[in-house]
Amino acid sequence: MKYMLLIYHEEHVLDEAEREECYVESTQLAHQLKANGQFLAASPLQPAAMATSVRVREGKRFVTDGPFAETREQLGGYFLVDAKDLDEAIAIAERIPMARKGTVEVRPVIEIAGLPI
Known part of the structure; x- marks a missing residue:
C-alpha cells in the first residue's frame, strides 16, 4: 500500500x-x-510564501497567494512510500529527520485505476 508522509514544521x-544536514539525512533515508x-x-x-491556492466556487476560479491555512507549522515536504501496512509506514515516518x-x-x-504511471 502507498502512504504519503507529509512533513510539517x-x-x-x-x-x-541544519537544513543541509536534514537534506543529507533525508537523501540517505531515501536510498535506504x-x-x-x-x-x-x-x-x-x-x-509557504511561494504557495498559491486555487479554489473553484460556482464555476468561478479564485487564486490567492499563500497556503490554504494559516498555521504555525507549514507543509514542508513529503515522502511517498510503499509499505505493507500502517505500522511499517509509521516506522518509516519516525526516521524522517524533521x-x-x-x-x-x-x-x-x-490508488485510482487509469491514472498515468
Whole structure:
C-alpha cells in the first residue's frame, strides 16, 4: 500500500547548516528505502510564501497567494512510500529527520485505476 508522509514544521526552525544536514539525512533515508523497494518519491517544498491556492466556487476560479491555512507549522515536504501496512509506514515516518522538529502526517493513498504511471 502507498502512504504519503507529509512533513510539517515551522519554516524557520532550522538554520542553513541544519537544513543541509536534514537534506543529507533525508537523501540517505531515501536510498535506504529504495534498496528495500519502498521508495516512490520525496522532495522538500519551497516556503509557504511561494504557495498559491486555487479554489473553484460556482464555476468561478479564485487564486490567492499563500497556503490554504494559516498555521504555525507549514507543509514542508513529503515522502511517498510503499509499505505493507500502517505500522511499517509509521516506522518509516519516525526516521524522517524533521520528525524530530515538526510533525509527520502518515496518510494512505487511494490508488485510482487509469491514472498515468
